[in-house]
Structures are given as C-alpha cells and as structure tokens.
Amino acid sequence: MSLTGLKPHRAKLLLLAVIANTTLVASLILGDVKTWGEIDWLDVFGEGGTAAMLLTWLIFILRSRPAGRVSTILTAGFGLVFLALWQDNLDEFIRFANSQWWDTWLESVPLPIGMLLVTWGMYHWHQEQLVIQDQLRGRELSVREHRQVDSVTKLSRSDYLKSQIETELQSLDDRIVPPSLLMVDVDGFDLINREYGTLEGDRLLKVIGELLLMNVRRHDLVCRFAGDRFAILLPGTGEAAARLIASEISDAVAHLAHKSAVQGNTIPVSVSVGVAQAKSSDATELMERANRSLAQAKGASRKEYAA
Numbered sequence: 568m569s570l571t572g573l574k575p576h577r578a579k580l581l582l583l584a585v586i587a588n589t590t591l592v593a594s595l596i597l598g599d600v601k602t603w604g605e606i607d608w609l610d611v612f613g614e615g616g617t618a619a620m621l622l623t624w625l626i627f628i629l630r631s632r633p634a635g636r637v638s639t640i641l642t643a644g645f646g647l648v649f650l651a652l653w654q655d656n657l658d659e660f661i662r663f664a665n666s667q668w669w670d671t672w673l674e675s676v677p678l679p680i681g682m683l684l685v686t687w688g689m690y691h692w693h694q695e696q697l698v699i700q701d702q703l704r705g706r707e708l709s710v711r712e713h714r715q716v717d718s719v720t721k722l723s724r725s726d727y728l729k730s731q732i733e734t735e736l737q738s739l740d741d742r743i744v745p746p747s748l749l750m751v752d753v754d755g756f757d758l759i760n761r762e763y764g765t766l767e768g769d770r771l772l773k774v775i776g777e778l779l780l781m782n783v784r785r786h787d788l789v790c791r792f793a794g795d796r797f798a799i800l801l802p803g804t805g806e807a808a809a810r811l812i813a814s815e816i817s818d819a820v821a822h823l824a825h826k827s828a829v830q831g832n833t834i835p836v837s838v839s840v841g842v843a844q845a846k847s848s849d850a851t852e853l854m855e856r857a858n859r860s861l862a863q864a865k866g867a868s869r870k871e872y873a874a
C-alpha cells in the first residue's frame with residue numbers, strides 16, 4: 568500500500584505511533600514478558616489482526632481526505648480504538664500484576680470513546696459528501712447546458728435561444744424596450760455545399776458565426792438557429808435600431824473574402840436578414856415573426872437577383 572497522500576496527516580499519525588510505542592515501552596518496563604508457551608496465538612491473531620485492519624482503514628480514509636476537522640475526529644476515533652486493541656494485544660506477550668490498573672484501563676476506556684468519535688466523524692463525513700454531491704449536480708447541469716452548443720460554429724443552439732428569449736420577455740416592464748430578434752440566413756448555401764463540399768460549407772458557417780459575433784454588442788446573443796440560419800437576440804433594442812444592425816451585418820458578410828481551402832478562390836457570400844421586435848411574452852411567436860420577416864427578405868433578394 569502506497570503511503571503517498573498521507574503528507575497532510577503526518578503529525579497525527581506520528582502522534583499515534585509515539586503513543587503506541589510509549590505504551591509498548593511502559594508495558595515492557597512494568598510487566599513481565601511471557602514465555603513462548605504461554606502465548607495464546609489465536610488471541611494474537613484475532614486481536615492483532617483487528618488492530619492491523621483498523622490501522623489500514625485509517626490509512627485508506629486519510630489518503631482520500633484533506634487535513635481538517637473531520638479528518639482529525641476520524642483519526643482520534645480510529646486511533647483510540649486502535650490503542651485499545653494494541654494494549655489488548657500487548658497483554659498476550661506481557662504479563663501484568665493486578666496492581667497495574669492502567670493496563671486494564673487502557674484496554675477498555677479508549678474503546679467506547681474512540682467508537683463515539685468514529686461515529687461523529689462519519690456523520691460529518693456524510694454531511695460533507697451531501698454538499699459535494701450538491702456541487703457536482705450543479706456542475707452536471709452546467710455541462711448539460713454546454714450540450715446546447717452547436718458543434719460546427721460553437722454557438723448556442725435554438726433551444727438555448729428560446730430559453731434566453733423567455734427570460735428576457737419575463738423580466739420586461741414598461742421602462743424596458745422589448746428585445747428584437749434577427750434571423751440571418753445564408754443565400755444559396757446549398758449551392759456552396761454542392762460546389763465546394765460540405766466541409767467547406769462547415770468552415771464557412773463557422774466564419775459567418777464569428778463575423779456575426781464581431782458585429783454585435785456584448786450583451787447580444789448570436790445562435791445557430793438551424794442549418795444555414797443564425798438568430799441574433801438584441802435585448803432592449805427597438806425595431807429601427809435592429810434594422811440598422813441587420814443592414815450592418817448584411818454589409819459585413821457581403822464584404823467577407825472567404826477563400827475555399829481547396830481551390831483557394833473567394834466564395835461570394837450574402838445573407839438575408841429578417842427583423843422582429845417582441846410584442847408579447849411569447850418567445851415562439853417572436854421567432855415565427857422573425858422567420859416570416861426573413862422569408863419576405865429572401866423573396867425580395869431573389870427578385871433583385873432575377874432582375
């Protein structure tokens with residue numbers, strides 16, 4: 568058994584070793600060593616084995632624990648039980664006169680006190696575990712939230728967007744401007760996929776996601792809504808301001824000089840943007856209106872393209 572990890576508990580274990588050795592020396596001085604034939608080996612095995620096991624438990628426990636109050640209580644408890652068994656075992660090798668009352672005292676008094684301390688320490692350990700489990704549950708929740716992140720663009724996905732819109736809408740009052748939502752869709756993305764391959768399509772989605780992030784404010788939320796569609800939540804933003812941001816975003820994408828990894832040529836990219844400002848506390852209704860606005864923008868851009 569490796570003793571690494573016991574460093575924080577060195578002083579406690581040293582004290583236990585000193586006490587055990589002191590009782591050994593005191594027993595040797597004050598008692599008479601028994602002859603070989605007088606030793607009851609079955610008792611030695613039973614009592615000595617139990618003491619050794621107890622010490623092993625203590626070492627395992629201390630190796631898995633930091634120094635502190637609970638570790639001290641557990642060491643004191645297990646230590647006292649060990650000392651009682653240790654003295655009981657010394658009895659097997661050393662004979663004491665009846666006048667040596669301390670031997671019987673050492674065998675019996677520390678045992679119940681040690682048991683009480685072990686129980687008390689175990690109770691506190693249990694309480695500690697409940698707190699740790701609580702914290703782990705919290706961490707697990709945050710990990711689960713990270714599953715709401717899209718693997719291609721590393722942006723939040725639509726389920727996270729919806730929960731954020733709901734939070735925004737719930738905290739609205741008359742003094743706060745309701746949020747606006749932009750829906751940004753890449754034009755002709757299917758063609759880009761077909762011409763350059765889906766890997767290049769993925770790269771482009773990632774670059775567009777980064778570009779959107781660069782063109783919004785710190786408190787805005789950019790999400791990958793679905794496929795080649797992004798959504799941007801603009802808290803406290805009226806429709807006119809949202810339309811301005813939408814046009815800045817369209818310009819930024821139009822000026823993007825994204826090079827394909829294989830061919831090396833610039834892939835022309837444009838986006839259409841839908842805009843809607845919240846009118847009710849219904850997140851789905853806001854997303855639907857932003858999507859309808861996007862469909863109109865798409866129609867307009869197709870007409871422009873055809874003309």
Ligand SMILES: Nc1nc2c(ncn2[C@@H]2O[C@H](COP(=O)(O)OP(=O)(O)OP(=O)(O)O)[C@@H](O)[C@H]2O)c(=O)[nH]1
Nearest residue numbers: 719753754755756757758760765766768769794795
């Ligand atoms: N590379 C890549 N392609 C994707 C991903 N998700 C969806 N797509 C593709 O995106 C394309 C979206 O096609 P459409 O909805 O027709 O959109 P579009 O070609 O941009 O057409 P318009 O929106 O009308 O301009 C489809 O070919 C999907 O297969 C993805 O994660 N990576």
